[in-house]
Amino acid sequence: MPALFFALLSEAKPWIQKTKVTPLSHSGKFRIYRNESTSIIISGTGKMAMALAVSEFVSLLSKDERNQTKVWNLGIAGAKETLGKIGDFFWVHKIKDYATDKDFYPERIVSSSFPKETSLTTFDKPIAKQQNENRFQVLTKEEWESVSLVDMEGSGFFEAASLYFPLENIAIGKQISDYLEGTFCKEDQVKQMMESILDPLYEEWMTPLPWVKEDPFETQIWPELCNQLNSLRLTETMRHDLKKSLRFFHLRFPTSPIPSPQWETIPKIQSKLDLKIFLDDWKVKLHV
Incomplete structure (x- = not known):
């Protein structure tokens, strides 16, 4: 059973509609949607929330189920203008946690209709190129040169997921939503962007892991x-x-x-x- 983790409901909505998953009635704190073949989990913003959501979802699985579960974190991310166009999708092959200076290395996606890969830096606050009324965190020139994609959940997802799932079951993909101008994306914009990549990604997400035999x-x-x-x-x-x-x-x-x-x-x-x-x-x- 593949599982998808999102920070925002607006990111998850196209997938919820596509898969027809329904809310799971449980005693946990996070929104979990399920059907007979898939799970979608919404954590809220921040790496701590994402890590806790992963742990809560894991509590619903047996060890055997964990070994056979494909777990992805998808969503939007800010980027430098030189990386690509708004809407471009990238698989993440390296994650840096800005606060702890830890690096994580997800397995590379061998075959995908989205061939681009890049690194991701996870921050505890929203990032902007320059200070504005929203009081985003502003990077130094040296820090700015070192980043590619920017989010607030990636390191939390990967660090937690790697405790419970085989590394080859885990993947992170991000879609460029903005160039770090210091503004928040509107829900409709996020939903439309995620819809634009849904169909090809859905086929890849639903493809069984190659080492999992028919059960x-x-x-x-x-x-x-x-x-x-x-x-x-x-x-x-x-x-x-x-x-x-x-x-x-x-x-x-x-x-x-x-x-x-x-x-x-x-x-x-x-x-x-x-x-x-x-x-x-x-x-x-x-x-x-």
């Missing part, structure tokens, strides 16, 4: 069970917890049939309590 649980077992359980109207949390239990049994006993629940009791389910009892009884069989 019969995902392609056969789980879809068949979902069809049988369709009338129960499970919440996203119930669905997620049940799927984890089913996968747990399948991983332990890959050649054994998954124990069936008490299908005959389904017509008698009238309340959430009845549904919970039905699921709990089934999980007992799955965790033998």
Whole structure:
């Protein structure tokens, strides 16, 4: 299951509409949207918020799921005029955290319809070429010469994601939104820019990782069970917890049939309590 991390809702909107993901009802602090095949997470601005969002999302996954999850951070970024045009998209092969002076090196994208690569510097404040009423951080001449793309989340995303996911599963891509004039982009502008790169990136994002083999649980077992359980109207949390239990049994006993629940009791389910009892009884069989 691929996962996309965005700082802003305006960046994520085209992807939410494309994938038809819905909000996950959970006890966490961040907005997580999911369907049966994808996840989209919105962190809010700042590297700390992004790192926490990554950690919260990871708590929903098993170790096996983490190894098979492609995780990307996409969004807008400021840039020097010499780098490219507004709307140009770049993969990031180096990240510098300005505050800590740490460098991070994401794996290079081997094949993409967007071939450009560059470095990214993550700052704790918005950056501008010169001081203005918005009080953006202004760089020295030496600092200005060393930057390429500029954002506020990249280092937080990569440092957190690399703790939980294989490095080859992680990628960061940024689209030039401005030339650091000291103004904020409007939501509609951001949405339009992200829409312009969505279709080709979507195909690449949905392409399975080359080292992940077809999973019969995902392609056969789980879809068949979902069809049988369709009338129960499970919440996203119930669905997620049940799927984890089913996968747990399948991983332990890959050649054994998954124990069936008490299908005959389904017509008698009238309340959430009845549904919970039905699921709990089934999980007992799955965790033998």
